[in-house]
Amino acid sequence: MISRMIEQALTYLEQQPLQNITALKMLYTYPKSCTVHSLPDGVLILLEPNTMPYDRETYPDAAQIVLLYADSNQTAQALLEFVPDKHPTIWKIVSGSVTQEIKQRFALTRERAFISFTDSQLYAADSAALISISPSQTALTAYAELGHKQAWLGDLLDKGLAFCCEMPSSVCFAFANHQNVWEVGGVFTQPKSRGQGLAARVVRTCIAELQRRGLRSRYQVHEDNLASIGLAKQIGLELVCTITHWRS
DSSP: OOOHHHHHHHHHHTTSTTTTHHHHHHHHHOGGGEEEEEETTEEEEEEOTTSSHHHHHHOTTOSEEEEEEESSHHHHHHHHTTOOOOSSEEEEEOOHHHHHHHHTTSOOEEEEEEEEEEOOSOOOOOTTOEEESSOOHHHHHHHHHTTOOHHHHHHHHHTTSEEEEEETTEEEEEEEEETTEEEEEEEEEOGGGTTSSHHHHHHHHHHHHHHHTTOEEEEEEETTOHHHHHHHHHTTOEEEEEEEEEEO
């Protein structure tokens, strides 16, 4: 049973699902691990630090994970009153103005950032790229090298919540993230075949398949992954937001 406070938060966040997808997924997947404070124009989420596998591995010392969304400085100020004084706190923030409000109360150190893109034009599938739910061993090996566990991906494939896109030397996959938004990831090209535009071809085909299914794509990359950022720009993906992680 989802509380009324979480329902109010979801109503606010779902107005911009691509920008707020991290919070949406947390609330739908781990509602019991979230403490939520909601206003009509803003949401604060306090997440238990060991809830998400990524946070356990990346921020093992975190006392709490905080997400704050607000349409005004006044709302941000009001919601910050509910943040416990725990150290260290990891903040995941989309808005620059919200970050400035946090800095008025907490000393922040920048950790990292992730850049999100989506499709804003129609894409055509490449006839040389194969869409399937049975990836080759070559593809599975490539995904494993990128840190994607075979059991995790296999479960999604079995449930129809993922598919793979393969060419002889390049692969990627897409998987359900939140409602009609699917993530495109696992982009890998064999070293000997890089620089030939193969990654762009499999990603375009992957997005074309999502469009055919009436789904929305999300392509998120670490800020240091210049090759993936370049690929997104090369094929005409639209910048959605940058999610910056801070420590206080």
